[in-house]
Amino acid sequence: MSSALIVAAGRGVRMGADRPKQYLTIGGLPILTRTLRAFDNCERIQQIVVTVPEQEMDRCRREIIAGAGLRREPLLVPGGPRRQDSVFNGLQRMPEEDDVVLIHDGVRPLVTGELIERCIDAARRWGACIPVVPVTDTLIRVDPQNVIIETVARESLCMAQTPQAFRLSLIRKAHQWARQNAKVATDDASLVEQMGGRVHTIPGDVTNIKITTAEDLQRAEAYLHRQWV
Numbered sequence: 001m002s003s004a005l006i007v008a009a010g011r012g013v014r015m016g017a018d019r020p021k022q023y024l025t026i027g028g029l030p031i032l033t034r035t036l037r038a039f040d041n042c043e044r045i046q047q048i049v050v051t052v053p054e055q056e057m058d059r060c061r062r063e064i065i066a067g068a069g070l071r072r073e074p075l076l077v078p079g080g081p082r083r084q085d086s087v088f089n090g091l092q093r094m095p096e097e098d099d100v101v102l103i104h105d106g107v108r109p110l111v112t113g114e115l116i117e118r119c120i121d122a123a124r125r126w127g128a129c130i131p132v133v134p135v136t137d138t139l140i141r142v143d144p145q146n147v148i149i150e151t152v153a154r155e156s157l158c159m160a161q162t163p164q165a166f167r168l169s170l171i172r173k174a175h176q177w178a179r180q181n182a183k184v185a186t187d188d189a190s191l192v193e194q195m196g197g198r199v200h201t202i203p204g205d206v207t208n209i210k211i212t213t214a215e216d217l218q219r220a221e222a223y224l225h226r227q228w229v
């Protein structure tokens with residue numbers, strides 16, 4: 001069986017809004033509501049665990065869960081200071097009988113059921129899998145004076161998305177290993193890879209963007225209404 005761990009305990013500093021970005025709306029619905037619905041709609045997901053800042057638990061129940069119309073009540077778990085800590089906390093609360101867990105940013109609301117299904121299938125097959133999209137710009141490395149040092153070959157470079165899907169035992173082991181060895185990473189696949197594990201990649205979706213800045217809100221609105229920008 002598969003479950004989803006949705007991380008939504010960030011503060012949204014780069015967005016600079018008056019509230020955490022997961023509460024902002026696109027197409028009239030809160031970002032986190034859209035994300036939860038995408039997973040709730042998937043028959044193969046048996047349980048959804050959501051990390052939320054301890055002090056935001058009530059607000060999340062009130063502003064998100066109560067009006068989301070979900071078929072199953074998600075389990076809210078306190079997040080931690082970094083994304084990695086939030087994932088660690090959530091992993092401790094996943095159902096023991098699960099074989100696969102999908103870890104997803106609460107602020108990637110345009111994830112499709114089709115991508116979720118492909119991630120589950122790939123994790124069943126390989127044990128660890130993430131969706132990626134190719135880099136399409138020229139990549140350069142710059143020095144502290146903003147002068148180009150070199151142009152970086154981009155053929156083997158990709159941008160990592162979520163959901164990142166793993167056998168539960170493997171990703172728990174990777175996060176435990178990271179704690180014991182003071183390893184830090186911006187995503188979960190990186191911890192598996194740093195531990196020496198193999199993570200397969202599958203094609204992601206260019207519209208599965210992470211809402212990070214105000215511009216991303218506009219892009220998401222455009223994708224939602226298929227007004228291609």
Ligand SMILES: Nc1ccn([C@@H]2O[C@H](COP(=O)(O)OP(=O)(O)OP(=O)(O)O)[C@@H](O)[C@H]2O)c(=O)n1
Nearest residue numbers: 007008009010011012013014081082083086106
């Ligand atoms: N301590 C944290 C930090 C982040 N996240 C979650 O991880 C996802 C990706 O993180 P990011 O886009 O960096 O979100 P924020 O941390 O909120 O943004 P910022 O870095 O701009 O403050 C988001 O859904 C965010 O809520 C989390 O659960 N716990």
Ligand SMILES: C[C@](O)(CO)[C@H](O)COP(=O)(O)O
Nearest residue numbers: 083105160161162186187210
């Ligand atoms: C997990 C992630 O979305 C993969 O692209 C990303 O690393 C999180 O981004 P952050 O801005 O570093 O939190």
